[in-house]
Amino acid sequence: MSRQEVLVIGPVLPYVVERLKERFDVTELHREADRASFLKSEGGRFRAAACGGSGIDGATIAALPNLQIIGSFGVGYDNVDVAAAAEAGVVVTNTPGVLDEEVADTGLALMLMTVRELNRAEAYLRAGRWPKEGPYPLTRGSLKDSVLGILGLGRIGKAVARRAEACGMEIHYHGRHRQEGVAYRYHADLKDLARASDVLMVVVPGGDATRHMVDKAVLEALGPDGYIVNIGRGTVVDEAALIEALSNGTIRGAGLDVFEDEPNVPEALIALDNTVLLPHVASASVPTRQAMGQLVVDNITAWLEEGQVLTPVPETPVPA
Ligand code: NAP
Ligand code: 8YV
Numbered sequence: 001m002s003r004q005e006v007l008v009i010g011p012v013l014p015y016v017v018e019r020l021k022e023r024f025d026v027t028e029l030h031r032e033a034d035r036a037s038f039l040k041s042e043g044g045r046f047r048a049a050a051c052g053g054s055g056i057d058g059a060t061i062a063a064l065p066n067l068q069i070i071g072s073f074g075v076g077y078d079n080v081d082v083a084a085a086a087e088a089g090v091v092v093t094n095t096p097g098v099l100d101e102e103v104a105d106t107g108l109a110l111m112l113m114t115v116r117e118l119n120r121a122e123a124y125l126r127a128g129r130w131p132k133e134g135p136y137p138l139t140r141g142s143l144k145d146s147v148l149g150i151l152g153l154g155r156i157g158k159a160v161a162r163r164a165e166a167c168g169m170e171i172h173y174h175g176r177h178r179q180e181g182v183a184y185r186y187h188a189d190l191k192d193l194a195r196a197s198d199v200l201m202v203v204v205p206g207g208d209a210t211r212h213m214v215d216k217a218v219l220e221a222l223g224p225d226g227y228i229v230n231i232g233r234g235t236v237v238d239e240a241a242l243i244e245a246l247s248n249g250t251i252r253g254a255g256l257d258v259f260e261d262e263p264n265v266p267e268a269l270i271a272l273d274n275t276v277l278l279p280h281v282a283s284a285s286v287p288t289r290q291a292m293g294q295l296v297v298d299n300i301t302a303w304l305e306e307g308q309v310l311t312p313v314p315e316t317p318v319p320a
Contacts, residue, residue, distance in 0.1 A: 002025075003023070003024055003025045004023075004024050004025070004047065004048070004304050005024060005025045005026075005045050005047070005048075006020050006024045006025070006026050006027075006048045006049065006050060006300060006304075007026075007027050007029055007045075007046040007048070007049045007050075008020070008026060008027065008028045008029060008030075008049070008050050008051070009029050009030075009049055009050070009051040009052075009054070009055075009060060010029070010030050010051055010052050010053070010054035010055070010056075011030055011052055011053075011054070012050060012051065012052035012073055012293070012296075013052065013073065013289055013290075013292075013293045015289070015290050015293045015294075016050055016052075016073065016293040016296050016297060019293065019294065019297040020050065020300065023301060023305075024048075024300075024304070027042075027046075029060075039060065039063035039064070040063065043063045043064045043065060044064075044065050044066050045066075046064055046066065046067060047066055047067060047068045047069070047304065048067070048068065048069045048070075048071070048303065048304055049064065049067060049069070049070050049071070050070075050072075050073070050296050050297075050300060051070060051072050051073065051079075051080065052073045052074075053073070053074070053079065054079065055072070055077075055078075055079025055080045055081075056070055056072075056080050056081065057081050057084075058081040058083075058084030061081060061084045061085055061088055061090060062084065062088070067088065067090050068089075068090060068091065068303065069090065069091050069092075069093065069299065069300060069304075069309065070090055070091070070092045070093070071093050071296040071297070071299045071300045072092055072093065072095075072296070073095060073292055073293065073296050074094060074095060074283075074292065075094050075095055075096045075097075075099060075155075075156075076094070076205050076206055076232075076233060077092060077094045077205075077313055078205060078206035078207040078233060078235070080092055082313060082315040082316055083315070085315075085316050086315055086316045086317065089317065090316065091303070091309055091312050091316045091317065091318050092312065092313045092316045093295075093296070093299035093300075093309055093310065093311050093312050093313065094311060094313050095291075095292040095295040095296060096155060096311055097155060097311075098288065098291040098292055098294075098295055099156075099282075099283040099288050099291070099292055100155045100156050100158075100159045101159055102282065102283050102285055102288040103156050103159070103231060103282040103283050104156055104160045104162075104163055105163070106231060106257060106281065106282035106283075107156070107160045107163075107201060107203070107229060107231045107257075107282065108160065108163045108164065108167075110229050110231065110255035110256075110257060110276060110278065111143070111148075111164075111199055111201065111227075111229045111255060112143065113255060113276045114199075114227050114229060114253050114254065114255035114275075114276045115139065115141035115142065115143060115146075115199065115227055115253070116139050116141065116142070116143075117136075117139050117141075117253075119276050120136075120273065121136040124136045140225070140252070141198070141225075141227065141252065141253075143164070143167040143168065143169055143199075144167065144168035144169075145168055145169075145170075146169055146170075146198035146199065147169065147170045147171075147172055147196055147197050147198050147199075148160075148161070148164045148169045148170070148171050148172070148197065148198070148199050148201060149172045149174070149187075149193040149194060149196060149197030149199065149200045149201065150171060150172070150173040150174075150184075150201050150203060151173070151174050151175075151190065151193065151200060151201065151202045151203065151204055151213070151214070151232070151236075152173075152174075152175060152202065152203035152204030152205070152232060153173035153175055153179060153182065153184065153203075154175075154203065154204075156203050156231070157173065157201075157203040160201060160203065160231075161173075161184060169199075170185075171184040171185070172184060172185040172186075172187060172193055172196050172197060173185070173186060173187070173193070174186070174187045174188070174189070174190050174192075174193040175204075190213060190214075190218055191217060191218055191221040192221075194214075194218045194219070194221035194222040194223075194226070195221040195222075195223070197222060197226065198225065198226060198227065199226070199227045199228070199229060200214070200218075200222050200226065200227070200228045200229070201228075201229045201230075201231070202214060202228070202229070202230040202231065202232040202233075202236050202237060203231055203232045204232045204233070204236055205232065205233065206232070206233030206234075206235045206236060207233075207235075210232075210233070210235070210236045211236070212235070212236070212237070212238040212241075213236050213237075214228065214230075214236055214237040214238065214242075215238045215241055216238065216241040216244070219241060219242065219245040219250050220245075220250055222250075222251050223250075223251065224249055224250065224251065224252060225252055226251045226252060227251065227252055227253045227254065227255070228242070228251060228253075228254045228255075229254070229255040229256075230254070230255070230256045230257065231257045231258065231282050232258065233258050234256075234258040234259035234260040234261070234262060235260055237260075239259065239260045239266065239269070242254060242269075243266065243268045243269060243272070246269075246272050246274055246275060247268075247272065252274060253274040253275065253276075254274070254275050254276070255275070255276040255278075256269070256275065256276070256277055256278065257278045257279075257280055257282050258280055259280075262280055263279065265277060295310065295311060298310055299311060
């Protein structure tokens with residue numbers, strides 16, 4: 001019996017391709033010399049596709065007339081045209097849950113580096129300044145007895161909150177809904193959350209609904225003693241307004257794992273010494289990335305072999 005076919009759209013973790021190849025015939029679209037003509041002549045072969053960081057657009061979905069499932073690598077799927085998928089009756093799956101603790105660890109580390117200036121203190125030591133100039137200056141910020149405002153108290157936001165409580169922080173949050181059974185203080189208005197927070201941590205999804213939610217007014221509400229940490233998506237924060245706020249003392253510092261136009265990070269952000277900048281590494285360990293990859297493979301396998309999906313996103317229907 002011939003094996004079923006899976007199309008991989010754009011580069012993905014090699015682990016995903018290796019595991020898929022154990023059961024399916026896999027074609028990697030980005031390795032085709034002429035993607036457009038390949039899709040035109042061969043697009044009808046595929047019922048399943050897997051995609052990585054570059055996602056999948058509406059034109060590619062339209063070029064795959066028999067597509068039924070897109071297994072997207074990552075919990076965030078703002079890189080997938082879910083409206084086009086829903087319109088075409090294609091279910092999209094993501095990778096929730098398996099990366100929460102890793103990403104929350106990175107969020108906590110980024111917050112500590114930003115507030116306690118640990119990256120700058122290390123650079124001070126490495127530059128040989130300690131013996132010459134004396135101890136690194138005391139940091140004005142401290143986590144203990146401060147307020148962490150979480151924008152997006154979902155799976156990852158809650159894992160961050162648990163860690164921050166252990167550091168002696170009080171937790172407040174904003175989302176579209178007040179959550180039942182959650183003891184943290186809810187703010188229906190994001191500016192109110194920013195005003196109440198010493199650190200504002202962004203953990204909401206990207207996309208049109210959250211674009212530039214953190215704008216000049218929110219940064220002003222956070223204030224001159226405030227810090228922002230973004231482990232959600234770069235598009236949630238107005239980067240130009242952030243650069244201005246960091247430059248003129250509207251806020252004190254920022255720790256960023258995500259950016260508006262990755263992998264391009266504005267020189268102005270790099271030049272500032274009150275920023276800690278990471279290259280989108282919150283989930284980037286071998287065990288966590290493999291667990292994410294395995295969930296992509298498991299969704300595609302469950303669909304092709306049993307007609308089931310494990311982790312569909314809410315916007316797309318599971319085909320009957
Ligand atoms: P989740 O469980 O779905 O939580 C998302 C939270 O955001 C929910 O509490 C939701 O609350 C809130 N939210 C959604 N849309 C909103 C809106 N328009 N306005 C205000 N709040 C909104 O998702 P998760 O698994 O925690 O992941 C969150 C995001 O983190 C992902 O989508 C991804 O973008 C990002 N992420 C980044 C990395 C990284 O490498 N840096 C790694 C993993 C994930 P309401 O429904 O009450 O609004
Ligand atoms: C990955 C992420 O870095 O899961 C997400 O939403 O942002 C990260 O875990 C990303 O998906 C890699 O493509």
